[in-house]
Amino acid sequence: MLTINNLHKTYFGASPLHVLKGINLHIKEGEMVVIMGSSGSGKSTLLNIIGILDNYDEGEYYLNNLLVKDLSENKSSEYRNRYIGFVFQNFNLISYKTALENVALPLYYQNISRKKRTAKAMELLERLGLADWSGHFPNEMSGGQKQRIALARALITNPKLILADEPTGALDSKTSEEVIDLLKDINRETGTTLVIVTHEQMVAEKAERIIRIVDGVIEQ
Amino acid sequence: MLDLDSFKEVWQAITRNKTRSVLTAFGVFWGIFMYVVMTGLGNGFENGLMRMVDQISPNAVFFFPNATSVEYKGFNSGRFWSMNNDDMHMVKENIPAVEYVSGMMFMYPSNPTTYKERSGEYSINGIDNYYQEINPMPLLFGRFFNDFDMLEQRKMCIIGVTVWQTLFENGMDPVGERLNVDGVFYTVVGVVNPGDAINLGGDAKEAIYIPSSTFQQVYNYGKNIDALMVAAYDKADINQVENEIKELLKNKHFIAPEDNIAISHFNVQQIFLMFNYLFLGLNILIWIVGMGTMLAGVVGVSNIMLVTIKERTQEIGIKRAIGAKPRAILMQVMSESTVLTFIAGFFGLFFGVLILTIVDKLVTDAEMFYNPYISFNMAVLAAVIILLSGAVAGIIPARNAVRIKAIDALRDE
Numbered sequence: 001m002l003t004i005n006n007l008h009k010t011y012f013g014a015s016p017l018h019v020l021k022g023i024n025l026h027i028k029e030g031e032m033v034v035i036m037g038s039s040g041s042g043k044s045t046l047l048n049i050i051g052i053l054d055n056y057d058e059g060e061y062y063l064n065n066l067l068v069k070d071l072s073e074n075k076s077s078e079y080r081n082r083y084i085g086f087v088f089q090n091f092n093l094i095s096y097k098t099a100l101e102n103v104a105l106p107l108y109y110q111n112i113s114r115k116k117r118t119a120k121a122m123e124l125l126e127r128l129g130l131a132d133w134s135g136h137f138p139n140e141m142s143g144g145q146k147q148r149i150a151l152a153r154a155l156i157t158n159p160k161l162i163l164a165d166e167p168t169g170a171l172d173s174k175t176s177e178e179v180i181d182l183l184k185d186i187n188r189e190t191g192t193t194l195v196i197v198t199h200e201q202m203v204a205e206k207a208e209r210i211i212r213i214v215d216g217v218i219e220q
Numbered sequence: 221m222l223d224l225d226s227f228k229e230v231w232q233a234i235t236r237n238k239t240r241s242v243l244t245a246f247g248v249f250w251g252i253f254m255y256v257v258m259t260g261l262g263n264g265f266e267n268g269l270m271r272m273v274d275q276i277s278p279n280a281v282f283f284f285p286n287a288t289s290v291e292y293k294g295f296n297s298g299r300f301w302s303m304n305n306d307d308m309h310m311v312k313e314n315i316p317a318v319e320y321v322s323g324m325m326f327m328y329p330s331n332p333t334t335y336k337e338r339s340g341e342y343s344i345n346g347i348d349n350y351y352q353e354i355n356p357m358p359l360l361f362g363r364f365f366n367d368f369d370m371l372e373q374r375k376m377c378i379i380g381v382t383v384w385q386t387l388f389e390n391g392m393d394p395v396g397e398r399l400n401v402d403g404v405f406y407t408v409v410g411v412v413n414p415g416d417a418i419n420l421g422g423d424a425k426e427a428i429y430i431p432s433s434t435f436q437q438v439y440n441y442g443k444n445i446d447a448l449m450v451a452a453y454d455k456a457d458i459n460q461v462e463n464e465i466k467e468l469l470k471n472k473h474f475i476a477p478e479d480n481i482a483i484s485h486f487n488v489q490q491i492f493l494m495f496n497y498l499f500l501g502l503n504i505l506i507w508i509v510g511m512g513t514m515l516a517g518v519v520g521v522s523n524i525m526l527v528t529i530k531e532r533t534q535e536i537g538i539k540r541a542i543g544a545k546p547r548a549i550l551m552q553v554m555s556e557s558t559v560l561t562f563i564a565g566f567f568g569l570f571f572g573v574l575i576l577t578i579v580d581k582l583v584t585d586a587e588m589f590y591n592p593y594i595s596f597n598m599a600v601l602a603a604v605i606i607l608l609s610g611a612v613a614g615i616i617p618a619r620n621a622v623r624i625k626a627i628d629a630l631r632d633e
Contacts, residue, residue: 053541053627073625074545080626081543092538092629096236109543114225153542 001029001160001193002050007059009045019045020056021216029160030191032184034204037213044165046213047197051084051163052076064160081109085154085192087183089166091146093138093153100125100134103152110157117156124152128182144175151182155192162186164196168203180206230555240528245564247520248609252565252602255510256572256594261579262506264592266499271590272415278492279319280354281462282420283448283469284484292476301473301482304443310472311448315464317456322348323445324420325435329402333428335387342383343422344401346435346445354451355414357424360384362395362410365431369409373433377406380425381413401428404438420447458489518609521561525617529553529624536621537629546622553618554611561610569599 002025009020019042027033037043048054049061052068061068064083071079086092093102100121107117125131128148138146147167154162164183168176180203187194196203204210212219234241288299308321325346332339349365360381369376377399379387388394394408406428414424436442452461466483469475475482529536536549576592583589594602 048627051541053625074547077540077543077545080541086541092534092541094535094538096233101232105539106542108225108229109539109545109548114228157543 001031001064002027002195003060003062004050005060007046007049007056007061009042009049009054009056019216020049023059023213023216023218025211025218027193027195029193030187031209032187032194032207033196033209033211034207035195035197035211035213036199036204038199041213042216043197043213047163047165047195050161050195051086052080077109081106081157083160085157085159085162087147087150087154087162087164087167089169091138091143091150091170093146093150095138098135098137099130099141099149102138102149103156106153106157121152121156124156125149128152142175143171144178147171147175147179148182151179151186155186155190158190159192161193161195164194164198166198167196168198168200173202176200177202226551226555227559230552230559233552233556234560240524241560244521244524244528245560247517247524248514248561248564248606249517249568251510251514251517252568252606253572253575254513255506255602256569256599257575258506258510259594259598260572260576260592262499262502263594264576264579264583264589266502267592268586268588268590269495269499272588273488273492273495277354277356277451278488279452279454279456279458279461281450281452281458281465281487282485283450283465284446286482286484288475288479289481290476290479292479293474295474301475302444302446303448303469303473304445306443307448307469307472308445310468311450311465314468315461317452317461318450318465319453320350320353320451322351322354322449323432324348324351324447324449325432325439325441325444326420326422326446327402327435327439328422331402333383333387333402334400335397338387340383340386342380342401343427344435345420345427345429346432346441347429348432350451351429351449354449355420357412357414360411360413361393362408364410365429369431370433373437374431375404375406375434376409376430377401378410378412378429379408380423380427380429381411382423382425383428384411399428401430406430458487462487514605514609517564518561518613521557521564521610522613522616525553525557525614526620529617529621532621533624534629536624537626540624541626541629549621549624550618553621554614557614557617558607558610561606561613565603565606565610569602573599 004023004025007020007023011017011019023046035043035046045054049056052071055070063079068079094105097105100118103124104117104121107120122131122134125134128151130145130148130152133141133145133149138149141149167183168179171179183194183196184206186192196207198204283303285302288295288301289297291297305323308323312318312321323346327344329344332341347365349367349370352364362378364378368374379394379399384394387399388397394411397408398405399408432445436444450461450465452458462485466485469483470477470479539549580592
């Protein structure tokens with residue numbers, strides 16, 4: 001599903017910062033992986049590269065057997081839209097769109113008709129038990145609800161891979177557990193590969209595999 | 221390019237961020253509004269003034285005698301002289317470009333004019349029958365003077381509309397009634413409603429006109445006249461005609477050629493020209509101010525959008541993360557700008573025309589103001605400018621929006 005060979009990444013600022021120092025990683029289809037590490041270890045950078053949000057300097061990254069390297073803005077947008085679903089720590093919902101419209105938005109960029117994408121989004125919200133909230137705006141919902149809406153938005157394109165960056169960072173422990181359980185259910189039911197960045201032990205315990213990053217390399 | 225679905229997206233972004241949209245669009249609204257109102261009011265004044273002057277023959281010239289200012293052929297300076305009937309014949313016979321000639325005399329009688337038990341104080345003007353060709357006065361009742369009135373020095377008069385309203389019963393036809401004017405009885409033959417553009421010898425609406433020959437007899441003028449009025453043929457060079465007449469008069473009345481004070485004169489074309497320049501200047505001013513206001517509006521839209529793009533980094537970043545291509549973001553911002561400007565411009569146009577309509581309804585009796593509207597062409601031009609400027613206003617913000625990468629949204633936490 002996902003293969004990374006000898007990946008290097010340096011941020012060239014006032015003083016160059018070598019963040020990733022040769023990452024080798026293989027994730028199989030349908031796996032649920034947790035990436036852990038202290039802040040500054042490079043785990044978020046790795047996740048951004050996996051999510052084609054950032055590029056890298058050296059090495060190779062294959063997603064679904066496609067080499068992802070130096071893609072144009074158009075190509076990377078298309079790949080993200082097609083293969084990857086994102087869940088963020090602060091939900092990143094669009095404030096002036098309702099829950100339903102937020103969920104349907106990725107399909108807008110696939111030029112799917114309004115009717116079809118609304119129907120699909122509604123179906124997904126029903127499956128997640130959020131149908132009653134479809135007409136509400138993000139600021140009318142609780143953190144847990146928002147994160148589940150964000151999850152629905154990530155799922156609507158039937159991605160191969162879901163990337164979650166600290167998905168429970170802004171939630172209390174009870175809601176955190178519910179969201180993680182939901183992620184796990186989805187992983188089990190649909191076989192979607194799941195990569196979660198976190199530093200919460202509770203989240204890590206639910207994963208099949210834990211990858212620890214220390215100072216830009218994976219700790220064996 | 222902008223299909224219904226993407227239009228709905230744009231419309232949603234605009235309507236769900238009402239305050240932001242209204243603030244953004246206000247500049248353009250105000251620009252168009254001011255432009256329409258100013259142009260309309262300018263047109264109102266222009267139409268009003270033009271309505272007043274276009275009754276006069278544009279080829280009319282007027283001459284008045286003054287005291288001389290230069291010694292000449294044994295005559296002292298400061299000599300008073302007057303024009304007479306012979307001057308009229310001389311002008312008509314010697315200058316082929318002259319079509320009509322009329323003398324005019326003015327009198328402010330000390331006795332009021334009376335009709336039955338009513339009375340009023342009005343000026344008395346002596347005029348020829350050709351006066352109507354030079355400075356036409358629309359007739360409300362009756363007729364104008366004819367050759368026989370002149371020849372026979374008939375005691376008849378034509379009265380201004382105010383005289384008629386004051387001396388006669390409401391709406392009564394006064395033709396055939398007899399007025400006591402300064403001790404002499406005259407039969408009314410007509411009522412005129414003159415424009416306000418050129419008033420010789422007081423307000424033309426409050427004057428009583430009698431044949432010049434009658435005037436000369438009644439007031440012991442002999443053959444003298446107070447003013448000479450000439451209308452040239454349409455194609456004549458009116459300034460040249462004016463100079464030729466002036467030379468003739470100077471020659472005949474022993475006035476020094478270099479004496480510029482002895483004869484006052486003006487021609488209507490100069491007045492037209494003056495009005496034309498006045499309104500040209502006014503229109504240029506309106507254009508500069510209007511376009512300036514509109515430009516300020518467009519810059520305002522661009523500026524506020526620029527600021528909101530910075531504010532919307534997160535929104536745009538999220539959209540990029542979930543699959544929006546740069547082109548989609550570009551189209552979104554440009555479309556928002558165009559739609560906003562268009563709506564604002566339309567409202568500006570609408571309220572501008574509304575204000576003009578209200579002004580037109582309220583101002584009904586002002587002579588100087590008439591029909592304050594902007595032409596259809598002007599409105600279309602304004603609409604085109606709005607649409608173009610909307611697109612232009614979106615360019616810089618859109619360029620900035622496209623530069624936003626998905627990762628920026630996630631960094632800005």
